[in-house]
Amino acid sequence: MADEKDIVICRCEDVTLSKIRELIEKGYTTPDEIKRITRAGMGPCQGRTCRDLIIREIARITGKKIEEIPMTTFRPPIRPIKLGVLAESEDDE
Amino acid sequence: MKETDILVVGGGPAGLCAAIEAARAGARVLIIDDGLRLGGQLIKQTHKFFGSKDEYAGTRGFKIADVLLSELERYGDRVEAITNTTVTGYYTDDGVFGALTGEERYFKVKPKRAIIATGAYEKTIPVPNCDLPGVYGAGAVQTLMNVYGVKPGEKALMVGAGNIGLIISYQLAQAGVQVQAVVEAMPKIGGYLVHASKIRRIGIPIYTSHTIKEIHGKEHVEGATIVQIDERWEPISGTEKYIEADLICLAVGLSPLIELLWQAGCKMRYVPELGGYVPVRNREMRTSHPDFYVAGDAAAIEEASTAMIEGRIAGLCAAASLGYRPPDYEERLEGFWAQLERLRRGPVTEKIRQGLPKAMKEE
Numbered sequence: 001m002a003d004e005k006d007i008v009i010c011r012c013e014d015v016t017l018s019k020i021r022e023l024i025e026k027g028y029t030t031p032d033e034i035k036r037i038t039r040a041g042m043g044p045c046q047g048r049t050c051r052d053l054i055i056r057e058i059a060r061i062t063g064k065k066i067e068e069i070p071m072t073t074f075r076p077p078i079r080p081i082k083l084g085v086l087a088e089s090e091d092d093e
Numbered sequence: 094m095k096e097t098d099i100l101v102v103g104g105g106p107a108g109l110c111a112a113i114e115a116a117r118a119g120a121r122v123l124i125i126d127d128g129l130r131l132g133g134q135l136i137k138q139t140h141k142f143f144g145s146k147d148e149y150a151g152t153r154g155f156k157i158a159d160v161l162l163s164e165l166e167r168y169g170d171r172v173e174a175i176t177n178t179t180v181t182g183y184y185t186d187d188g189v190f191g192a193l194t195g196e197e198r199y200f201k202v203k204p205k206r207a208i209i210a211t212g213a214y215e216k217t218i219p220v221p222n223c224d225l226p227g228v229y230g231a232g233a234v235q236t237l238m239n240v241y242g243v244k245p246g247e248k249a250l251m252v253g254a255g256n257i258g259l260i261i262s263y264q265l266a267q268a269g270v271q272v273q274a275v276v277e278a279m280p281k282i283g284g285y286l287v288h289a290s291k292i293r294r295i296g297i298p299i300y301t302s303h304t305i306k307e308i309h310g311k312e313h314v315e316g317a318t319i320v321q322i323d324e325r326w327e328p329i330s331g332t333e334k335y336i337e338a339d340l341i342c343l344a345v346g347l348s349p350l351i352e353l354l355w356q357a358g359c360k361m362r363y364v365p366e367l368g369g370y371v372p373v374r375n376r377e378m379r380t381s382h383p384d385f386y387v388a389g390d391a392a393a394i395e396e397a398s399t400a401m402i403e404g405r406i407a408g409l410c411a412a413a414s415l416g417y418r419p420p421d422y423e424e425r426l427e428g429f430w431a432q433l434e435r436l437r438r439g440p441v442t443e444k445i446r447q448g449l450p451k452a453m454k455e456e
Contacts, residue, residue: 008224017219048214052348052369067363071370074355076182081193089199 009057010050012043020054024061031055031072046078097123097173099411100190100204102180102353105133106397107389107404108210109161114408115208116168119417122408123202124174125192131174132158133212134232135397137239140260143285147432148398155239157397183207183356188384190353206384206411209354210404213347213368213390218252221307227314231261231344238268246340250317251275252305253344259288261342266295273336276303276319278326285441305341306333314339347394354391357382366448368394375454376430377410378403386411393452395445399436402429 007017015038023034031054034040040054041047051072059066099115101108104126112122130136138154149157165172178194180202190202215230217223227246229237231253237243249270251262254277262272275292280302282289293299306320306328321332348369355361360373360381372380372387379386386407389400406429413422437445 007219007221009219011224046352048350049217052216053219066365071355071361074352076184076191076356077193078181078352079179079193081181081191081199082196085193085197085199089201 009053010038010040010043010047012045012049013039013041015040015050017057020057021061024058029058029062029064030070031058032070034058035072041072044080047072094189094201094203095123097121097202097204098206098415098417099123099408100125100180100202100207101210101408102190102207103133103210103212103389103391104128104131104174104176105210105212105389105400106135106157106161107212107391107400107407108133108208109158109165110401110404111208111210111386111388111408111411112172112174113161113165113168114405115412115417116165116171116408118409118412118419120171120412120415122168122172123204124172125178125180125202126174126176127179129177131162131176135161137235138397139239139264142398148401148436154397161401180353183353185356185358204384205415206386207353207357208386208388208404208407208411209351209372209391210388210400210407211350211353211391213394214350215343216346216348217343218305218345220305222310222314223308225308225310225314226312227310227339228308228341228343231257231342232347234340234342235261235264238264244268244270246270246338248273248338249340249342250305250319250336250338251342251344253277253346254279254282254284254289254299254301255344255346256284256288257347258342258344259284259292261344262292262297263288263295265342266292266297270340272297273338274319275299276305277301278304278322280324304328308341309335314341317341347390349391349394351387351391354380354382354385354387357385359385362452364393364448364451366444367392367452371452373452373454376406376426377414378407379410379414381454383414393445393449395442396436399433402432402436405429 098120099122101112101124104124135154135158181191234245237245306318309316316337320328354372361370388403388407
């Protein structure tokens with residue numbers, strides 16, 4: 001049986017379930033904190049896969065309700081844009 | 094920078110109907126969709142719809158997309174559609190949206206109102222080796238097969254016996270894929286009996302109160318172990334079964350895709366019956382941000398039939414808020430709500446009926 005520590009939660013940034021559990025046990029109990037430390041949710045999909053799983057894990061370990069856990073901040077852009085594309089945009093007013 | 098009365102983000106069933114209603118009322122509409130053509134998930138839906146004639150019952154999903162597009166064409170002078178383009182963000186300081194065509198062209202849009210009809214994304218479950226090639230969202234598999242004509246594997250295991258899991262299992266079999274089993278964590282099948290009967294008739298076993306314990310494989314999926322679970326969702330040891338498969342399809346639920354509404358600062362509520370966080374809205378499908386409306390799966394995970402009617406409500410009301418108020422506004426709005434209530438009547442939609450009041454704005 002494959003080890004639980006190998007379960008990949010954030011596929012974009014290769015963050016495992018055991019890494020996330022370790023951080024929650026240390027007291028990092030918001031998805032934003034976990035994002036800053038591990039980069040989970042900062043890859044091409046911007047958290048569409050891992051965000052719900054991380055919040056559920058925080059809720060399970062801390063005993064909090066999902067709605068009591070502060071949501072991550074959603075900043076534009078929601079998908080990666082090359083810097084050159086922004087620089088060349090005709091809309092630079 | 095493009096300017097328009099109403100920006101519709103997403104050209105699926107909700108967005109197309111929103112655009113039709115808004116343009117019918119007289120508003121200028123810009124639809125932006127990330128697909129290569131309009132229609133959203135309808136274009137891959139080869140099954141027939143339920144409901145009544147008003148909701149295109151008996152018509153296959155991709156045909157409904159054609160019907161909506163030809164209805165939209167009537168207002169062609171007021172409607173512009175841009176495909177292959179993602180709306181990448183909303184900037185609150187100046188009310189401007191950013192949009193990216195392909196990966197090359199970035200432009201801005203400044204609408205007076207926005208209707209967010211972005212749909213949903215597929216949930217996933219954490220299982221050992223869930224990152225191996227061969228593990229897909231079931232919706233992604235349906236796109237591969239029915240839009241791109243790609244056979245996604247030879248032997249499949251479906252996780253989830255809701256309507257999506259059941260319908261796609263059948264379509265996999267139609268495409269010549271051997272569907273080994275459908276597993277469902279709940280003690281009973283979530284989808285409609287007709288869909289479940291169809292796949293049972295062709296000999297696909299459905300294991301209820303079962304979950305996927307582990308996926309096996311080195312470079313690619315080779316199989317999976319499933320296990321029975323008790324009423325507390327704990328695996329019952331000794332009930333493990335190995336299923337050979339090179340394709341694992343996850344049909345374990347959808348979540349509303351609402352990044353733009355978060356960015357706009359719309360008030361959200363966590364309503365698990367509706368798929369997770371959803372925007373608070375009123376009977377006009379207007380959110381707490383007066384310029385933002387919502388419709389379809391972005392508002393609550395339901396069906397394409399309800400999405401189309403919600404889209405019509407949002408389009409009608411967003412146009413009216415700009416002064417494009419058709420003479421039949423009141424009766425049209427009431428008619429749409431009556432249609433929604435009819436569709437949400439059955440036992441299958443009980444969860445939706447429980448969840449929706451929690452998402453409605455108290456006024």
